[in-house]
Amino acid sequence: xxxxxxxxxxxxxxxxxxxxxxxxxxxxxxxxxxxxxxxxxxxxxxxxxxxxxxxxxxxxxxxxxxxxxxxxxxxxxxxxxxxxxxxxxxxxxxxxxxxxxxxxxxxxxxxxxxxxxxxxxxxxxxxxxxxxxxxxxxxxxxxxxxxxxxxxxxxxxxxxxxxxxxxxxxxxxxxxxxxxxxxxxxxxxxxxxxxxxxxxxxxxxxxxxxxxxxxxxxxxxxxxxxxxxxxxxxxxxxxxxxxxxxxxxxxxxxxxxxxxxxxxxxxxxxxxxxxxxxxxxxxxxxxxxxxxxxxxxxxxxxxxxxxxxxxx
Amino acid sequence: xxxxxxxxxxxxxxxxxxxxxxxxxxxxxxxxxxxxxxxxxxxxxxxxxxxxxxxxxxxxxxxxxxxxxxxxxxxxxxxxxxxxxxxxxxxxxxxxxxxxxxxxxxxxxxxxxxxxxxxxxxxxxxxxxxxxxxxxxxxxxxxxxxxxxxxxxxxxxxxxxxxxxxxxxxxxxxxxxxxxxxxxxxxxxxxxxxxxxxxxxxxxxxxxxxxxxxxxxxxxxxxxxxxxxxxxxxxxxxxxxxxxxxxxxxxxxxxxxxxxxxxxxxxxxxxxxxxxxxxxxxxxxxxxxxxxxxxxxxxxxxxxxxxxxxxxxxxxxxxxxxxxxxxxxxxxxxxxxxxxxxxxxxxxxxxxxxxxxxxxxxxxxxxxxxxxxxxxxxxxxxxxxxxxxxxxxxxxxxxxxxxxxxxxxxxxxxxxxxxxxxxxxxxxxxxxxxxxxxxxxxxxxxxxxxxxxxxxxxxxxxxxxxxxxxxxxxxxxxxxxxxxxxxxxxxxxxxxxxxxxxxxxxxxxxxxxxxxxxxxxxxxxxxxxxxxxxxxxxxxxxxxxxxxxxxxxxxxxxxxxxxxxxxxxxxxxxxxxxx
Numbered sequence: 001x002x003x004x005x006x007x008x009x010x011x012x013x014x015x016x017x018x019x020x021x022x023x024x025x026x027x028x029x030x031x032x033x034x035x036x037x038x039x040x041x042x043x044x045x046x047x048x049x050x051x052x053x054x055x056x057x058x059x060x061x062x063x064x065x066x067x068x069x070x071x072x073x074x075x076x077x078x079x080x081x082x083x084x085x086x087x088x089x090x091x092x093x094x095x096x097x098x099x100x101x102x103x104x105x106x107x108x109x110x111x112x113x114x115x116x117x118x119x120x121x122x123x124x125x126x127x128x129x130x131x132x133x134x135x136x137x138x139x140x141x142x143x144x145x146x147x148x149x150x151x152x153x154x155x156x157x158x159x160x161x162x163x164x165x166x167x168x169x170x171x172x173x174x175x176x177x178x179x180x181x182x183x184x185x186x187x188x189x190x191x192x193x194x195x196x197x198x199x200x201x202x203x204x205x206x207x208x209x210x211x212x213x214x215x216x217x218x219x220x221x222x223x224x225x226x227x228x229x230x231x232x233x234x235x236x237x238x239x240x241x242x243x244x245x246x247x248x249x250x251x252x253x254x255x256x257x258x259x260x261x262x263x264x265x266x267x268x269x270x271x272x273x274x275x276x277x278x279x280x281x282x283x284x285x286x287x288x289x290x291x292x293x294x295x296x297x298x299x300x301x302x303x304x305x306x307x308x309x310x311x312x
Numbered sequence: 313x314x315x316x317x318x319x320x321x322x323x324x325x326x327x328x329x330x331x332x333x334x335x336x337x338x339x340x341x342x343x344x345x346x347x348x349x350x351x352x353x354x355x356x357x358x359x360x361x362x363x364x365x366x367x368x369x370x371x372x373x374x375x376x377x378x379x380x381x382x383x384x385x386x387x388x389x390x391x392x393x394x395x396x397x398x399x400x401x402x403x404x405x406x407x408x409x410x411x412x413x414x415x416x417x418x419x420x421x422x423x424x425x426x427x428x429x430x431x432x433x434x435x436x437x438x439x440x441x442x443x444x445x446x447x448x449x450x451x452x453x454x455x456x457x458x459x460x461x462x463x464x465x466x467x468x469x470x471x472x473x474x475x476x477x478x479x480x481x482x483x484x485x486x487x488x489x490x491x492x493x494x495x496x497x498x499x500x501x502x503x504x505x506x507x508x509x510x511x512x513x514x515x516x517x518x519x520x521x522x523x524x525x526x527x528x529x530x531x532x533x534x535x536x537x538x539x540x541x542x543x544x545x546x547x548x549x550x551x552x553x554x555x556x557x558x559x560x561x562x563x564x565x566x567x568x569x570x571x572x573x574x575x576x577x578x579x580x581x582x583x584x585x586x587x588x589x590x591x592x593x594x595x596x597x598x599x600x601x602x603x604x605x606x607x608x609x610x611x612x613x614x615x616x617x618x619x620x621x622x623x624x625x626x627x628x629x630x631x632x633x634x635x636x637x638x639x640x641x642x643x644x645x646x647x648x649x650x651x652x653x654x655x656x657x658x659x660x661x662x663x664x665x666x667x668x669x670x671x672x673x674x675x676x677x678x679x680x681x682x683x684x685x686x687x688x689x690x691x692x693x694x695x696x697x698x699x700x701x702x703x704x705x706x707x708x709x710x711x712x713x714x715x716x717x718x719x720x721x722x723x724x725x726x727x728x729x730x731x732x733x734x735x736x737x738x739x740x741x742x743x744x745x746x747x748x749x750x751x752x753x754x755x756x757x758x759x760x761x762x763x764x765x766x767x768x769x770x771x772x773x774x775x776x777x778x779x780x781x782x783x784x785x786x787x788x789x790x791x792x793x794x795x796x797x798x799x800x801x802x803x804x805x806x807x808x809x810x811x812x813x814x815x816x817x818x819x820x821x822x823x824x825x826x827x828x829x830x831x832x833x834x835x836x837x838x839x840x841x842x843x844x845x846x847x848x849x850x851x852x853x854x855x856x857x858x859x860x861x862x863x864x865x866x867x868x869x870x871x872x873x874x875x876x877x878x879x880x881x882x883x884x885x886x887x888x889x890x891x
Contacts, residue, residue: 027554027563027570035576065559065576078387082486086379089466090579 033065036279037087039080039097041123043070045226046248047268051123054272062280067092074164077101084111091115094279096134098123102169105131118282122275124170125291132282133291134275138170141264142177142221144298145243148262149219152241156187158216162231163195163223171195174223174245191217197227207234219243225251225263232259247299255304263299265307270294322625329617330610337606337613345602349592356591357562357569360584363516364573365560368582371512371526372575374423375468375503379484381424382467382501385417386486391429395488395496399433407438407446414440418501423511425481425504428474429488431497432459437474450474458485462498468578470532470543473502480543482508482534505542508535520590522568523548529579531556556583564588627651631659643670680861685739697734701727722759725752733783739862740779740887743810743817747771750785750808757793765793767806775810778817779887781858785819787851788880791836792823816866816883824877833871859884 038055042048052068059066069086071079077100087095088111095117099108105126109119125133149159161178164171175193182190191214194206207230211217218241222228225246232242232254243262244251254260274294281287299307385391391413398406414427418440427440432455438446458471462485473479481502488496508526513535516524525536531549533541552570555561561572569588574581627649634647643666649659704727711720732741732749741749747769758764785808792806809820828836836852852869859867859882867884 025563025565027561029558029561029563032559032574032576067577072384076384076387079383082383082386086466089464090576091466 033063034094034283035065035067035090035092036276037090037092037095037117038066038068039083039087039095040068040070041074041080041098041100043072047225047246047266049268051268051272054267054269054274055276056272057269058273058276058280062276064276064280066276071100074100074168077104081107081111084108085113088112088115088117092117094283095119096122096275096279099126099168100165101167102127102172103167120275120279120282123271124168127169129290132278132289134278135170135271135292135294136264136266136296137293138173139177139180141245141266141296142174142179142223143181144177145174145221145245145262145264146178146181148298148300149221149241149243150181150185150188152261153188153219155185157218158189158191158214159219159221160191160210160214160217161193161221161223162197162210162227163193164227165196171223174221178221197222197224204234207231211235211238219261228260229254252299252304252308255299255301258301261300263304265297265299266294320625321628322621325621325624326617329620330613333613333617334606334610337609341602341606345599348598348602352592353564353569353588356586357564357571360569360571360586361560361562361573364571364582364584367512367515368573368575371423371508372577374421375484375578378421378424378501378503379467381417381421382427382484382486382499385413385427385501386488386499388413388417391499392488392490392496395429395431396490399431399496402434404446407436410438411440411445414438414499421501423503423507424501425507426502428483428500428502429497430455430458430474430500432495433497439475444475447475459498461485462487466579468503468580470528470534471500472543480505482542505535505539508542509539513537516584520586521584522587523583523585525583526580527556527583534580552583552585556581627653627655627659631655631662634659634662638666643673677861681739684858684861688739697730701731704730722756725755728752729756735782739782739858741782742776743771743778743780743819744776746780746782746785747808747810749783750789753786753789754793754806763804765804765806767808769808771808771810772812774812775817777888778812779889780817780819780884781855781862784855784858784882785821787855788819788821788882791852792821792825792878792880795825795828812886815885817886819882819884820879822877822879827873827875827878828871829873833873837869837871855882 036059038052040048040051048070052070055066055068058064067087067090069083071083080097080100084095084097095112097108097119099105099121101107102124103126105128108126112119120132120134122134125131125135146159153159159182161175163175166172166175175195179190182188192210194210218239220231220240220242222231222242222244225244225248228242228244229250235242236259241261242259243264244260245264245266247263247265247267251260251263255263271294274292278287278289278292297303297307391410394406394409394413397403398410410429414429418424418427429438430436430450431438434448435450435452435455436446436448437450454472454474458474461469461471467484467486468482469485471481471483471485473481481500481504483500483502485498485500488499490496512526513524517537521537523537525546526534527546527549528534531546533544533546535542536546549556555563555570555572558572559574559576561570563570567588569586569591571584571586572581630649631647634645637645646663646666647659649656704723708720708723708727711717711723729749729752732745732752751767751769754765754767789806789808793804805824807820807822809818809822811818811820837856839851839853856869859869863884868882870881870883872879872881
């Protein structure tokens with residue numbers, strides 16, 4: 001009778017319950033993403049740290065994987081070459097390198113091996129025009145900086161340039177830009193160009209030497225802020241106008257305090273981010289640019305606060 | 313009885329409530345159980361994923377460190393110089409110096425268990441360890457295999473230990489080249505299996521995890537929960553093929569949960585198998601809990617259902633019983649129900665219905681009475697009574713005038729008799745009046761038959777004024793005279809008794825004639841045929857009918873008869889007023 005029906009229904013329901021305790025089959029898999037191998041110039045300065053941060057942020061956003069290998073300092077080219085080799089063996093999908101030696105493009109490429117992995121340069125380029133470049137227009141940066149310095153100096157006087165190693169294209173171009181500007185200034189002279197100081201603070205004796213040798217110099221362009229900071233403290237008591245590149249925290253602080261006159265805002269974070277973005281667009285064939293220029297701004301005491309608040 | 317109970321409304325209500333409760337409970341239980349199971353499983357998987365990520369990220373960081381250290385060691389100019397000098401001079405002092413450098417570098421990386429410097433030209437390996445500090449005469453084939461692997465694959469990689477036979481190492485390898493690009497040797501930063509096991513695998517050891525391995529891109533074991541398998545192909549690689557790919561894979565095949573997390577820098581992945589039943593162990597307890605609650609609630613529901621069904625059922629039962637009683641004849645039955653629902657309505661309608669039935673019955677009685685009256689009237693008006701009586705009176709006076717008193721007397725009796733019969737007034741006479749008429753009738757019969765009957769009358773004083781239906785004794789007497797007594801013989805006796813006993817009036821007509829058989833009595837009492845021969849057309853059946861009409865159960869006619877005589881008995885309730 002219907003008693004039996006009830007019993008049947010109850011048993012069926014109990015059976016269902018026990019069955020659901022048993023498993024369901026499922027799988028969620030995330031494929032290996034496009035892997036970008038990155039070689040930086042160093043790992044120790046704030047610029048490079050924020051650059052890596054920018055790269056990782058962009059990688060996450062675009063669903064890319066990024067392997068970053070960093071030499072300890074900007075002087076060890078051998079390390080960079082070995083890192084290129086490692087990335088080549090790992091068979092990454094693309095390599096981005098900021099070369100310590102802009103003149104040795106071939107060596108870098110050979111290190112990657114015969115693996116058909118595209119290579120681009122960022123932050124600093126190769127002399128060979130065939131390798132794409134993502135970064136600021138260093139020549140223009142030098143030009144603009146020198147222009148501002150000249151204005152601050154009333155378009156007269158002696159200036160000096162302290163730069164990183166000339167093997168690095170970025171520094172070379174900044175000097176070239178500065179020189180190009182100075183051609184326009186008849187009443188200004190370039191007293192000296194000291195190079196090889198990338199990322200390192202100058203030794204005190206060297207600073208003294210420069211000052212003794214060139215006492216008339218009132219304005220100096222230092223092509224990297226790390227080097228500039230050393231210089232800043234040494235010439236604090238003198239009325240020296242200093243312009244530089246890179247917005248690391250202490251440099252910005254010095255700018256606000258007036259110790260530095262102008263700073264080209266090359267943000268590591270932005271550059272890192274843009275590099276990855278360029279790679280993504282190249283991969284998706286959305287662009288065929290051979291270079292991507294990242295805009296920079298000349299920071300002065302007037303606009304530095306605004307810059308900070310806009311969220312560098 | 314039992315099956316009848318099961319079919320009753322009460323059982324049906326009970327069953328319905330229970331069924332609904334049961335279904336609801338089971339459905340809710342099912343849903344919640346499923347949800348809990350899913351939540352627990354999801355949480356477990358999430359935590360496993362995080363653990364896997366944590367372990368691999370940690371390992372990656374450490375290996376990265378080893379890689380860096382190794383790389384810088386390989387660029388170390390001092391190291392290069394020492395190698396060159398050794399190759400030139402073969403002075404062991406340089407080997408010691410190299411060992412010292414290796415020791416220094418080893419300190420910089422925590423995951424490095426040892427560092428080797430392989431100088432293939434002299435088949436020598438310098439180590440960072442105390443013993444051996446360096447070993448010469450390394451077999452060429454070993455060197456060759458290490459070199460080949462280092463050239464082809466990216467660090468870190470699985471290689472044979474150059475010093476210890478049958479051992480494998482997970483190492484970062486870098487070439488050491490001099491300024492001209494000449495190969496001086498290879499520097500290796502090694503991690504042995506136990507280091508990996510103790511630092512990275514043991515953290516995974518719990519009851520639920522049945523298997524955990526770290527595999528390189530060729531599916532060789534780098535480290536596993538079973539020590540001693542570094543470098544071997546993972547024997548379950550085929551079996552678990554579907555899970556060992558991608559950047560991150562999570563899934564289940566019903567019995568186990570599988571987690572795979574791949575590190576791109578190391579090109580190695582962590583694979584773990586977790587037994588679902590262990591994970592869902594907690595769920596077992598919840599399972600009993602979830603099934604216990606429906607049972608408890610079912611019991612509660614049962615009690616409530618019994619109570620509710622009783623409430624609904626009780627008025628219905630009352631109504632059912634009342635109807636039963638009515639059908640057995642008790643028309644005065646009424647039902648009192650105040651349940652406020654349709655059953656109360658039903659009971660009110662029922663009561664009204666019974667009221668109407670009783671009214672109708674009363675009406676019928678009245679109508680029947682009227683009908684009888686009308687029949688009576690119809691009978692009585694065949695001749696205009698007035699004419700008849702006047703004429704007879706004239707004859708009576710004429711008789712007296714002629715001197716025939718007897719005839720005049722008889723005619724006078726006859727007139728009275730007629731008047732009694734055809735009188736319009738009421739259906740009832742007093743006993744006194746009834747006896748009076750009877751006497752007249754008997755005298756007439758005596759005249760007709762020319763005999764005298766011996767008639768005696770016993771009428772109690774109390775009975776005299778009681779009301780009886782009109783002409784109730786006449787047919788009985790007629791019957792007694794005509795059928796009972798033998799007219800031709802003399803000695804017929806008739807006795808009329810009227811007495812009061814309790815609430816009843818007894819009227820008896822007794823004769824000493826030949827009696828009637830039982831069959832005859834029954835025939836007489838039950839016949840419906842109207843008698844037409846006699847003084848009136850009123851017969852015994854008519855008496856019976858009238859008694860029933862007026863008195864219902866309380867008025868009856870009966871006969872007792874033997875060969876010595878017959879007694880007709882009529883009893884009826886005492887009435888002194890006409891109803």
